[in-house]
Amino acid sequence: MSHPSPRRPERVARYKPPKDKSPSDDPIPEYMNLLAMVFSICGLMLKMKWAAWAAVYCSFISYANSRSSDDAKQLFSSFMLSASAVIMSYLQNPGPMQLPW
Secondary structure, eight states: OOOOOOOOGGGOOOOOOOSSSOGGGOOHHHHHHHHHHHHHHHHHHSOOHHHHHHHHHHHHHHHHHOOTTSOHHHHHHHHHHHHHHHHHHHHHOOSOOOOOO
16 A cells, blocks of 8 residues: 655745845834934933833844844944943932833
């Protein structure tokens, strides 16, 4: 009761990724990096703790969604700016964070 193999080697087609969209077309890392910079400046200049934490959150999202070919210096500087915004806002006012609403 040996059945012949149903596979047909002449019908095998090797996978080729689509070429109509390049991997760097995703704008989310750039937008999150820009938001991280804006929130960091708000956290540093206006002493808004929630903006500093939002900057950390946006910089993590930017790092998680970035490709390996992206500029690592820009991601690193964005994260360091957001971390310094959190540190400086708590050094200037060590009390708990007050929500704006």
